[in-house]
Amino acid sequence: MTLIAVVNGPNLNLLGAREPEVYGTTSWEEVRKGLEELAEGNGVELEFFQSNHEGAIVDYLQGLRGRAAGLIINPGALTHYSYSLRDALAMLDFPKVEVHLTNILGREEWRSRSVTADAVRGVISGLGTAVYRLALDYLLEPETRRETGDHRAE
Numbered sequence: 001m002t003l004i005a006v007v008n009g010p011n012l013n014l015l016g017a018r019e020p021e022v023y024g025t026t027s028w029e030e031v032r033k034g035l036e037e038l039a040e041g042n043g044v045e046l047e048f049f050q051s052n053h054e055g056a057i058v059d060y061l062q063g064l065r066g067r068a069a070g071l072i073i074n075p076g077a078l079t080h081y082s083y084s085l086r087d088a089l090a091m092l093d094f095p096k097v098e099v100h101l102t103n104i105l106g107r108e109e110w111r112s113r114s115v116t117a118d119a120v121r122g123v124i125s126g127l128g129t130a131v132y133r134l135a136l137d138y139l140l141e142p143e144t145r146r147e148t149g150d151h152r153a154e
Helices: 028-040 054-063 076-080 083-090 130-141 142-145
Strands: 002-008 043-048 070-074 095-099 122-123
Touching: 002 054, 002 122, 028 043, 028 130, 028 142, 054 083, 095 142, 122 130, 122 142, 130 142
Parallel strands: 002 043, 002 070, 070 095, 095 122
Antiparallel strands: none
């Protein structure tokens, strides 16, 4: 079965409770359930990982080599300064999508730069929790799946 990893960085374990006026009230469990339903209907296995620690995320990404066919990542604040995360993403040879709940270009100036964006296929931001579903929709596209050698998409 095709594996797609979904990775969340610092503070995203508190989705739905942390600054709901900024990030919304939908919990991570609600988002996860919706993603699992979509994946199940498409013959894809999802693996979820969250850490508040940069090194743990880098270790996890390195462990995806040779195992995963796609990645959805919300690096959280690591987006703006983690070159080690950027380098870990760059060495993965499958489609990767970076997501952000808020429009990082429309917030504080320091949030407007992503050092990780050049190591992923695309970035989806500003659409709340829908960004995860949109990223998964993209990774499930037959054309995207063929790029990973997943010929079940044909």
